[in-house]
Amino acid sequence: MxxxxxxxxxxxxxxxxxxxxxxxxxxxxxxSPSSGTNIDFTLNLSDAANAALATNGGVVYKNGVIIARTNTGNYIAVSSACTHEGTQVVYQATNQRFFCGNHGATFSEAGTVTNGPATKALTQYKTALSGNSLRIYS
Ligand code: FES
The missing domain is CATH 1.20.5 (Single alpha-helices involved in coiled-coils or other helix-helix interfaces)
Known part of the structure; x- marks a missing residue:
């Protein structure tokens, strides 16, 4: 050679x-340093597992996402792990926010931090309703 x-x-x-x-x-x-940004799945709202979304204020957790139905009947979705230390957030429809019970962080319905100690927003996902199918995607 x-x-x-x-x-x-x-x-x-x-x-x-x-x-x-x-x-x-x-x-x-x-x-990307944050996982779960490539989200695309569909919920069948007729399934019993998703029955909570038939009511305003109801939530379903799936694939690291919290899907909530607001007081006005809109569907919203954000990453469910608090950006502070990863505790699963809850949705508080009356306060129109997501709340982390671990250290008290709050996030707007769009995922923006409204109270620390978290400093990074939850990832917001898009939702699209077609019949009984609710698509959640990034
Ligand atoms: S883990 Fe959510 S505020 Fe600390």
Whole structure:
């Protein structure tokens, strides 16, 4: 093998290594520090497991997301783990907010911090209702 052949093989090897590494994690989401940003699932509102969403103020937890029905009947969804230390938040329809009982952080219905000690917002997800299917997605 001469020098040119060797360098050619080396170049191919490096490219292969990069390609292999990228298959596992070159997308933006894979490098994102917060997990759960790629959310896309659908709830069948006819299922008993989702019956709470038939009532204003009701909630369902699924896939790390809290889905709530507001006092005005709209569906909202945010990540369910408090950004302070990960405790599951609850929805308080009367106060129109999410609340973490661990240290008292509160978040708006859009997930924005309204009271610490949390400093980072909950991730807000989109919702789309079609018949009895409620899609939650990012
Ligand atoms: S874990 Fe939620 S406020 Fe501390």
């Amino acid at each position: 001469d020098r040119k052949e060797f360098l050619s093989l080396l170049g191919l090897g490096s490219a292969s290594l990069l390609a292999t590494a990228c298959l596992g994690g070159c997308s933006k989401s894979a490098n």
